[in-house]
Amino acid sequence: MAKQTIELRVNGDRYEVAVDPWRTLAEVLREELRLTGTKIGCNQGDCGACTVLLDGRSVSSCLTLAVEAHQREITTIEGLAPSPDHLHPLQQAFVQHGAVQCGFCTPGMILAAKHLLENNPQPTEQEIRRGLGGNLCRCTGYNKIVEAVQAAAQELAAGKEG
Numbered sequence: 001m002a003k004q005t006i007e008l009r010v011n012g013d014r015y016e017v018a019v020d021p022w023r024t025l026a027e028v029l030r031e032e033l034r035l036t037g038t039k040i041g042c043n044q045g046d047c048g049a050c051t052v053l054l055d056g057r058s059v060s061s062c063l064t065l066a067v068e069a070h071q072r073e074i075t076t077i078e079g080l081a082p083s084p085d086h087l088h089p090l091q092q093a094f095v096q097h098g099a100v101q102c103g104f105c106t107p108g109m110i111l112a113a114k115h116l117l118e119n120n121p122q123p124t125e126q127e128i129r130r131g132l133g134g135n136l137c138r139c140t141g142y143n144k145i146v147e148a149v150q151a152a153a154q155e156l157a158a159g160k161e162g
């Protein structure tokens with residue numbers, strides 16, 4: 001089957017790429033656009049390592065065909081920090097709370113948390129655990145991740161008030 005030329009809008013930049021119709025968004029982000037912050041773990045929708053935002057909703061990019069993302073807005077971990085010198089509050093909180101060990105789950109975890117906080121800015125602990133239920137971490141035991149998301153929620157709320 002012939003390649004298709006698609007336009008991907010990633011972190012505010014536009015890319016035109018010719019892709020085989022069966023290639024996943026995760027593969028194209030990593031291999032064509034060199035945005036390797038998006039990780040591929042299970043490659044079958046179980047681990048959440050490949051989570052990105054597609055039109056603001058968190059999706060498993062290993063289960064999303066690149067052609068499905070044509071002319072849609074994609075956010076990857078590379079697009080989160082407001083500037084090279086400043087981390088996003090979620091990234092900062094993950095660092096401060098020791099919620100990163102090997103780091104493999106972290107990009108997907110943070111994007112899932114971003115989606116969660118946009119829909120529920122003050123989640124309970126249980127809501128955070130449920131919201132991140134599709135993202136697996138083999139290192140941290142999850143408590144530090146939950147603490148980091150709680151801290152980021154407070155930080156973001158304070159920013160909105162201030």
Ligand code: FES
Nearest residue numbers: 041043045048062
């Ligand atoms: S790599 Fe996509 S869910 Fe595991």
Ligand code: FES
Nearest residue numbers: 101102137138139
């Ligand atoms: S920090 Fe290693 S998998 Fe989560």
